[in-house]
Amino acid sequence: MSESNHDWMFVERPSAATRVEALKYFGVPPSSETELATNINTKRRRWHSRSNGPGGAEIAKLVKDIVRQLEDYLLKGGSFPEGVVAGSQAQQQSRQLPPPNFSSIEQLLELVEALTSRGQYQRAIDTAREGLNKWPESTEVAILFSFAVASAAGTEFQVSNADLNEAIRTSQIVTQNEPTNVTAWWTLSTLLAASGRYEEILLLEAEIVRKLGGIPVPTLLVIARALIRTPDMWRGLEMALRAVESDPTDAGIRLESATIAIEAARKFLPIDSAEKVTDFRKAVSVAAWCAHGVASVEVLVRPFRMWAERCDDKMFTGSHRFRSFVSIITLFIWLPIHNAQANKRLWEIVLNGPSDGQLEFYALSEMKYIQDVHAGIKFMWLENRISWPQKPIGVDLN
Amino acid sequence: MSEIVGIDLGTTNSVVAWTDQNGRTEIIAGPEGSRIVPSVVYFDPEGGIIVGERATQFSVIEPTRAARLFKRGMGLNSFLNNGEKFTVDGKTWSPEELSSLVLKKLVTHASSHLRQEIKRVVITVPAYFGEPERAATRLAGEIAGLEVVRILNEPTAAAIAHGIDQRGQQSRMLVFDLGGGTFDVTVMDIASDGGMTVVATGGDRQLGGADFDAMILEQMADEIDLKFALDLTEDLYAFVDARNKAEEIKKDLSAMQTAQRPLTIGGKPFMFQLSRANFESMIAQQIGDIRDTVMNTLEMAGGGTGGIDEVLMVGGSSRIPIFSSLLKEITGKEPIFSRNLDEDVAKGAAILAAKLRGDASPQSFIDSIPLPVDVASHGLGVSLLEGEKMVNRVIIPSGSRIPASGEIEAFTITDDQMQLQLELNEGDEVDIQFVRKLGESLGNFPKPRPMSHPIRISMSYDADQMIQVKAFDGKTGDFICEINLKHETLLSMSERDKARDFLKGLDFE
Numbered sequence: 001m002s003e004s005n006h007d008w009m010f011v012e013r014p015s016a017a018t019r020v021e022a023l024k025y026f027g028v029p030p031s032s033e034t035e036l037a038t039n040i041n042t043k044r045r046r047w048h049s050r051s052n053g054p055g056g057a058e059i060a061k062l063v064k065d066i067v068r069q070l071e072d073y074l075l076k077g078g079s080f081p082e083g084v085v086a087g088s089q090a091q092q093q094s095r096q097l098p099p100p101n102f103s104s105i106e107q108l109l110e111l112v113e114a115l116t117s118r119g120q121y122q123r124a125i126d127t128a129r130e131g132l133n134k135w136p137e138s139t140e141v142a143i144l145f146s147f148a149v150a151s152a153a154g155t156e157f158q159v160s161n162a163d164l165n166e167a168i169r170t171s172q173i174v175t176q177n178e179p180t181n182v183t184a185w186w187t188l189s190t191l192l193a194a195s196g197r198y199e200e201i202l203l204l205e206a207e208i209v210r211k212l213g214g215i216p217v218p219t220l221l222v223i224a225r226a227l228i229r230t231p232d233m234w235r236g237l238e239m240a241l242r243a244v245e246s247d248p249t250d251a252g253i254r255l256e257s258a259t260i261a262i263e264a265a266r267k268f269l270p271i272d273s274a275e276k277v278t279d280f281r282k283a284v285s286v287a288a289w290c291a292h293g294v295a296s297v298e299v300l301v302r303p304f305r306m307w308a309e310r311c312d313d314k315m316f317t318g319s320h321r322f323r324s325f326v327s328i329i330t331l332f333i334w335l336p337i338h339n340a341q342a343n344k345r346l347w348e349i350v351l352n353g354p355s356d357g358q359l360e361f362y363a364l365s366e367m368k369y370i371q372d373v374h375a376g377i378k379f380m381w382l383e384n385r386i387s388w389p390q391k392p393i394g395v396d397l398n
Numbered sequence: 399m400s401e402i403v404g405i406d407l408g409t410t411n412s413v414v415a416w417t418d419q420n421g422r423t424e425i426i427a428g429p430e431g432s433r434i435v436p437s438v439v440y441f442d443p444e445g446g447i448i449v450g451e452r453a454t455q456f457s458v459i460e461p462t463r464a465a466r467l468f469k470r471g472m473g474l475n476s477f478l479n480n481g482e483k484f485t486v487d488g489k490t491w492s493p494e495e496l497s498s499l500v501l502k503k504l505v506t507h508a509s510s511h512l513r514q515e516i517k518r519v520v521i522t523v524p525a526y527f528g529e530p531e532r533a534a535t536r537l538a539g540e541i542a543g544l545e546v547v548r549i550l551n552e553p554t555a556a557a558i559a560h561g562i563d564q565r566g567q568q569s570r571m572l573v574f575d576l577g578g579g580t581f582d583v584t585v586m587d588i589a590s591d592g593g594m595t596v597v598a599t600g601g602d603r604q605l606g607g608a609d610f611d612a613m614i615l616e617q618m619a620d621e622i623d624l625k626f627a628l629d630l631t632e633d634l635y636a637f638v639d640a641r642n643k644a645e646e647i648k649k650d651l652s653a654m655q656t657a658q659r660p661l662t663i664g665g666k667p668f669m670f671q672l673s674r675a676n677f678e679s680m681i682a683q684q685i686g687d688i689r690d691t692v693m694n695t696l697e698m699a700g701g702g703t704g705g706i707d708e709v710l711m712v713g714g715s716s717r718i719p720i721f722s723s724l725l726k727e728i729t730g731k732e733p734i735f736s737r738n739l740d741e742d743v744a745k746g747a748a749i750l751a752a753k754l755r756g757d758a759s760p761q762s763f764i765d766s767i768p769l770p771v772d773v774a775s776h777g778l779g780v781s782l783l784e785g786e787k788m789v790n791r792v793i794i795p796s797g798s799r800i801p802a803s804g805e806i807e808a809f810t811i812t813d814d815q816m817q818l819q820l821e822l823n824e825g826d827e828v829d830i831q832f833v834r835k836l837g838e839s840l841g842n843f844p845k846p847r848p849m850s851h852p853i854r855i856s857m858s859y860d861a862d863q864m865i866q867v868k869a870f871d872g873k874t875g876d877f878i879c880e881i882n883l884k885h886e887t888l889l890s891m892s893e894r895d896k897a898r899d900f901l902k903g904l905d906f907e
């Protein structure tokens with residue numbers, strides 16, 4: 001059997017919640033349905049073995065679990081499992097929601113936390129506000145309210161300006177009354193960032209240092225992210241690095257810092273000048289440093305590293321060598337040596353886009369990492385289309 | 399010649415053994431007479447440190463001052479369920495440091511029993527342990543001030559101990575080792591002279607008796623919630639007591655069809671009962687996982703399920719009856735239990751220690767048994783770009799006999815390439831997501847190279863489990879860069895020395 005016949009074994013999630021897709025997930029077709037049970041077994045065992053391997057255990061365990069659930073569905077008459085389809089954001093929540101009324105602050109805390117963790121942000125905010133009316137003197141409840149708004153602001157949920165402003169006011173009062181409350185500072189900076197009030201965050205930074213003697217890492221990261229959106233971007237990256245240095249073994253901090261650095265790098269896309277090549281590379285090297293040692297974060301940064309390394313490369317049109325990378329050493333750092341005879345740089349080709357008779361662009365656009373890096377980036381040539389062009393029919397790039 | 403002892407450093411229990419020049423092995427008991435030392439460390443509020451059985455007792459009273467199951471965190475940052483570090487009185491203890499305390503205790507017993515200071519040891523590890531976990535085990539020994547003469551795989555140790563009674567036959571053996579925290583399956587070929595070669599290993603670093611206890615504990619909590627509307631996890635003492643009872647019930651069920659224990663919750667008594675059938679359905683998922691691992695390992699070994707001549711059961715949890723039925727069903731062979739199931743691993747380590755000491759009398763069997771052949775339990779490879787995809791290209795596949803070496807050719811990726819980065823990975827998978835990066839290094843070409851210029855990468859893995867990767871210019875032979883992996887762990891050298899000095903000054907029993 002050829003390699004490609006086994007592709008289904010490596011598919012992590014079914015692409016739709018239908019029986020046909022569930023069967024395809026187990027290689028039916030090309031196998032016939034009589035082989036279903038065997039295929040399920042083989043796939044489960046393959047992913048089981050991966051889940052005990054030296055890396056990627058989390059993903060493998062997740063897939064193994066999906067295999068089990070789909071086995072139940074296909075062979076044991078269960079219903080199609082929830083939240084397993086590729087791209088679905090559906091999260092399973094097994095915890096029961098506590099009763100909607102509360103008579104103590106403790107109950108209120110529990111309820112708001114449960115609502116937030118289920119993504120019911122507006123209800124969480126409204127419930128916390130009810131608490132605020134009931135216990136207007138309680139700092140704990142004040143923090144809870146602004147925390148609920150801040151948590152919602154960190155997601156795709158659209159928080160109303162009224163809620164944001166009220167929460168900012170509330171947390172400002174808390175930070176005045178309880179200047180050593182670490183959560184309150186985090187909340188306040190998150191809320192200011194969500195409202196785009198970056199100048200105030202900069203003032204906040206100095207104030208926190210004065211009150212706490214330093215900036216706690218979660219707040220440091222909020223400020224770093226805010227700075228990325230201001231002309232003070234490089235200082236933001238410095239802070240991201242500081243956050244990682246504070247505990248180099250913390251994968252969560254590395255993830256957060258690396259995504260901040262990627263956001264910064266994306267500000268230089270599309271690359272349209274030599275200066276941007278340098279800046280993009282600088283930001284990507286920060287991302288790479290932040291991601292260092294955490295495989296799942298390194299995977300995220302990798303396409304950017306590849307583009308940083310190659311964007312200024314020259315493409316020799318008509319050379320076969322371009323297509324002939326077979327196995328090539330990775331992650332080299334390439335020092336450009338100026339060549340007066342040079343053809344175009346890769347970034348120029350991407351910037352200029354497809355034009356008649358120019359095959360280089362199509363060759364480049366076939367490289368997935370280049371498209372990944374530029375997802376959502378606007379090009380002149382892209383105009384109103386959302387997707388990159390396919391190569392012209394009948395053109396053989398090899 | 400200075401003495402060497404063998405140590406089984408287990409997740410739940412540890413054992414030290416010694417073999418004399420005539421090949422007679424004894425398990426060394428502590429002053430309290432116990433041959434098995436629980437791998438538990440208790441930190442008393444006065445600053446004293448207690449290891450073993452007494453630590454287990456204190457851990458019931460003050461669970462947050464006791465560390466257990468730390469072998470699961472070897473080479474990682476944390477062994478606690480919540481991913482946090484174990485901290486007591488403001489000091490954080492790494493799994494390596496905690497293990498070194500257990501080692502120190504065992505070696506103290508051995509020293510007073512043998513009336514000389516023991517400085518050298520053979521320590522066993524699960525066969526499925528990767529490089530970082532093995533390095534962490536060596537480090538634990540170093541922190542305890544010991545020279546770790548050899549790291550030996552637990553199944554091999556068990557097979558050595560088992561094999562000395564039945565030599566003379568050539569056979570293929572499956573060793574099923576299910577302990578307190580780890581699970582190992584090993585298929586090995588035993589030659590007629592007793593020489594052993596591992597053919598395939600599989601396992602799970604995070605599966606063992608402690609997980610079965612947790613399942614029972616969960617059931618207890620559910621019933622208590624249902625009956626009294628109380629949360630067992632909120633009451634620390636009731637919780638720890640229940641956890642111990644859960645283990646007792648589990649052990650009872652290996653001999654009986656039902657078992658029960660009284661629990662106390664919120665001052666109320668409660669009799670918890672469990673049948674063997676219910677227990678088995680509770681751990682159905684783990685049984686399924688274990689079956690899959692056994693099948694995968696047999697497949698890797700080749701020769702199918704029928705090719706196994708003997709099945710040896712090792713580790714306390716292999717006493718659970720469903721596992722012997724499972725293995726009988728798969729292999730068609732009646733599994734063998736050794737008489738001293740809990741001591742065989744240490745015994746095998748002691749025999750190897752005696753062999754390495756080199757002073758065995760010519761009449762003893764020790765002189766005649768060959769040294770076991772080690773194999774790499776995971777593949778070793780380097781990251782390469784293939785097309786536009788980063789892949790792991792394996793140079794030394796799992797199952798290779800150690801010492802092993804290999805070489806591949808790679809190419810530069812662009813014109814005027816000046817540098818290259820080498821990444822060493824552990825794992826046999828091509829997909830980079832499923833391997834673990836062990837090290838990296840950056841080097842320069844003597845001068846810029848054109849695209850597709852060849853690069854030679856060689857790798858070696860020697861008997862001391864030291865890994866070396868080197869890259870050379872494929873045309874000129876110039877050296878570019880290398881990775882040397884020896885005792886690299888999460889602790890830096892200075893941290894290690896600090897830990898060792900700290901340990902020296904400790905008052906501990």
Ligand SMILES: Nc1ncnc2c1ncn2[C@@H]1O[C@H](COP(=O)(O)OP(=O)(O)OP(=O)(O)O)[C@@H](O)[C@H]1O
Nearest residue numbers: 408409410411577578579580607649652713714715
């Ligand atoms: N009769 C029994 N039935 C079921 N389980 C048992 C029985 N006796 C011991 N166990 C379990 O065996 C485990 C201890 O086994 P063992 O001493 O072999 O493990 P270990 O060497 O400490 O761990 P590992 O080898 O995983 O590092 C404990 O979880 C214990 O509850």
Ligand SMILES: [Mg+2]
Nearest residue numbers: 408577713743
């Ligand atoms: Mg053991």
